[in-house]
Amino acid sequence: MTLGSSPLESTVWWAHTSTASDRLLDLLDETERTRNARFRLQSDRDRHLVGRALARLVLAERVGCAPEDVVFDLRCRSCEDKARTGAGGEDPSPHGKPVPTGAADGWEISVSHSGEWVVLALAEGVPVGVDVERISDSRDLDGLAAFTLADTERREWDTLPEAGRVGAFFGYWARKEALLKATGLGLSGGLRRVSVSPPNSRARLLGWEGGGGPDAAWLHDLERGPDYRSALALLTDRAVEPTVHQAEVALELLRR
Numbered sequence: 001m002t003l004g005s006s007p008l009e010s011t012v013w014w015a016h017t018s019t020a021s022d023r024l025l026d027l028l029d030e031t032e033r034t035r036n037a038r039f040r041l042q043s044d045r046d047r048h049l050v051g052r053a054l055a056r057l058v059l060a061e062r063v064g065c066a067p068e069d070v071v072f073d074l075r076c077r078s079c080e081d082k083a084r085t086g087a088g089g090e091d092p093s094p095h096g097k098p099v100p101t102g103a104a105d106g107w108e109i110s111v112s113h114s115g116e117w118v119v120l121a122l123a124e125g126v127p128v129g130v131d132v133e134r135i136s137d138s139r140d141l142d143g144l145a146a147f148t149l150a151d152t153e154r155r156e157w158d159t160l161p162e163a164g165r166v167g168a169f170f171g172y173w174a175r176k177e178a179l180l181k182a183t184g185l186g187l188s189g190g191l192r193r194v195s196v197s198p199p200n201s202r203a204r205l206l207g208w209e210g211g212g213g214p215d216a217a218w219l220h221d222l223e224r225g226p227d228y229r230s231a232l233a234l235l236t237d238r239a240v241e242p243t244v245h246q247a248e249v250a251l252e253l254l255r256r
């Protein structure tokens with residue numbers, strides 16, 4: 001942690017999927033509207049719509065421009081790496097982390113959605129990642145844990161009483177995925193390469209194979225009630241001061 005420097009700011013906005021309405025479609029650009037229409041399930045359309053509309057509105061307000069002047073470039077680090085190394089296998093369709101350009105150039109955002117919740121995080125000039133996961137009882141939790149948890153995490157997780165294991169698993173997942181989303185690699189960055197502190201203790205990065213030491217990122221748990229786990233990550237060695245706006249504020253913004 002760099003001493004003496006002021007904390008970075010990061011803002012988090014929660015929105016409930018019930019804020020989705022056809023009016024919000026006007027806030028999406030052509031590519032986003034086309035993608036939105038392709039989701040088969042209404043719930044997927046609502047989550048995607050609320051996330052992009054909220055991101056554009058919040059950034060427009062922050063930089064003082066019209067929502068349509070906020071443009072998102074989609075960047076997939078994994079495909080960029082493949083293209084650079086000539087490894088091949090890039091996905092030619094537009095996908096990846098939305099990176100603000102146009103009037104909001106220089107800002108970083110991350111969007112996540114699960115169940116009935118959408119979360120947006122932003123920071124200026126520092127890569128940010130956010131994740132929310134609805135806790136669901138998987139039939140193959142052990143298989144998922146084998147794919148997700150690093151060896152030290154797995155040992156900790158195995159010691160937990162049965163009743164706490166599902167929630168703890170999603171706690172680990174949210175912290176690790178938030179970090180990987182900050183990098184723009186997403187899950188292709190390797191969940192098992194990242195190890196974090198156990199969910200019943202303060203969120204901290206403990207190790208990151210190929211990504212840097214514990215100071216490479218700042219982690220923080222976000223509260224979203226007993227059925228969800230959520231986390232925020234910034235790729236910085238500085239302290240971060242998060243400001244969290246609850247759903248009512250986002251709702252007002254989305255209703256304007």
Ligand SMILES: CC(C)(COP(=O)(O)OP(=O)(O)OC[C@H]1O[C@@H](n2cnc3c(N)ncnc32)[C@H](O)[C@@H]1OP(=O)(O)O)[C@@H](O)C(=O)NCCC(=O)NCCS
Nearest residue numbers: 048051076078091096097111112113181184185186187188
């Ligand atoms: C993309 C990914 C991070 C999404 O995770 P998820 O738990 O399903 O969904 P979340 O709700 O948390 O996040 C979805 C949001 O992440 C963002 N996102 C997409 N790709 C991203 C990436 N590479 N890095 C960071 N954020 C990404 C988008 O904003 C997306 O929501 P939106 O399209 O509605 O705006 C995850 O599915 C992933 O990493 N997939 C594998 C990556 C991969 O191999 N892709 C194939 C092409 S290379």
Ligand SMILES: [Zn+2]
Nearest residue numbers: 076078079091
């Ligand atoms: Zn890709």
